Amino acid sequence: MATAGQLIVDTLAAHRIDRVFCVPGESYLGLLDPLFGRADVDTVVCRHEAGAGFMALADARMTGRPGVAMVSRGPGASNASIAVHTAQQDGVPFILFIGQVAARDVRRDSFQEIDYGHMFGKIAKWTVEVTDPNRMPETMLRAIQVATTGVPGPVVIAIPEDVLTAECDGATVMPQARPTAVPDASSIVLLRELLTSAKRPLVLAGSGIDSAEARAMLLTFLEAWNVPSVVSFRRQDLLPNKHPLYAGDLGLSNPATQMDVLRDCDLLLNIGARFSDITTQGYTYPQLVRPEMKLAHIHADPAAIGTHSDIAIACHPTLAIAAVGKPDRSLPDRSDWIGRLSKERTKISSVRTFDVSDGVPFEDVVDVVGQHLPGDAIVTVDAGTFGAPIYRVIPFKPPQRLLAPISGAMGFGVPAAVAAGLRQPDRTVVCFVGDGGFLMTGSELAVALERKLPLKVIVSENNIYGSIRIHQERGYPGRIVGTSFVNPDLELIGKAYGCAVTRISTRAEVNRIPDLLRAPGPQFIVVDTSIQAIISRPGNVREAIE
Known part of the structure; x- marks a missing residue:
């Protein structure tokens, strides 16, 4: 007889969900163990639960199947909550598994315990806590159906650690008929x-x-x-x-x-x-x-x-x-x-000319990338003002893909690029990210290093939260507080993750980018991005993408 954890993994495989993203935790070792030695389900070990969730969402966008993340109780679930919200806003099928405290300790305010029905009730399509292992088959059936039908979205399943290891009745849940409706x-x-x-x-x-x-x-x-x-x-x-x-x-x-x-x-x-x-x-x-x-x-x-x-x-x-x-x-x-x-x-869509003296207008970079983007490229974009010209200037054409957070969540870009590279290793993956977003989840490049993914990461560095600075300048001119920060050496970080590193400091150097896009292996391009180009134009409120 299978354990509840074994049934979950077997059901995921039966539904062609062949990859899960996780940050390990002792509260769900009973779900990790059934993944041991499996060739049909790839376990991707991430560095932060937000990164794991974002990877799962990008993978779902690529496959049309639910993205799956597995996290531990309390802090792990809290870190992953941004992915639940993003899945709801973006309409992406997503299943988040949370290892809960032991069943005997539920609702005792135990160590790291959270009532997930209350926590996720307003942003998940369905939240369930499974305390009876024999209800795991029906839970999995409903979870997959809810996540993928209507407007797709997030399902949260919390399972006490001792329930995961308990034997359960019922067989692997096989794919069910999808509800269909014909037009009148x-x-x-x-x-x-x-x-x-x-x-x-x-x-x-x-x-x-x-x-x-x-x-x-x-x-x-x-x-x-x-x-x-x-x-x-x-x-x-x-x-x-x-x-x-x-x-x-x-x-x-x-x-x-x-x-x-x-x-x-x-x-x-x-x-x-x-x-x-x-x-x-x-x-x-x-x-x-x-x-x-x-x-x-x-x-x-x-x-x-x-x-x-x-x-x-x-x-x-x-x-x-x-x-x-x-x-x-x-x-x-x-x-x-x-x-x-x-x-x-x-x-x-016309490319604009900026008269600036403090770096490279990021629109120049976007324009060059757009002109030399391979026909099957995948572009991932983090949230921020740097991304505004990407949506205006790059002439996307299927089968090219654009993976960007509809919710405006910072930290999406790098994890999404990693997930895209895992899913489509033969396609060029270009990630656009600001320095603020990169420092949130850039550590997921460790997965790219482990899996030898030739990602092309372009970091816009200007040491500000640009979108917020624009609003601040408009609402509180001259009163700059909280929107500037100091970066570590981003070039050293890129090298630490096994990338060839290039810094673009002048407009003339932008012409190096086409060769970098074609170069083998991972490329990490840091652009000294002009702040003047962001805040100097009166129409730029449209570009405050948060």
């Missing part, structure tokens, strides 16, 4: 009619476009119906950014001139996006409660269809796209509409 025929007929008659239609594409197949279907749909598209916050990898029908993203405070054009659309078709505060520009686009245009919303989770829609279709976006098919009669001339959107997109 009458809604498809109406949507086809609106798409055919609209003079200024616009698609908003979001995270529901969750696979290579879905991205290809989306592009085919846009081309067939001659409809331009914007993407939701930090989803630039859904469409080729140089395509005539790509109209940009809805991010942090889009320019007023662009929003004026977007508001002029007569049909907004939301395919797989949630109407979050950033994507809706502070819940103003479309306006509540009655949108200013015809609105159709397609989403796998009916709970995500929240504003007043003329058409509401609760199914996976690919099923609706397939049902809509191609137009059967001529469409209105939309060239002027597409041109207006393209003009605004060009304004935003």
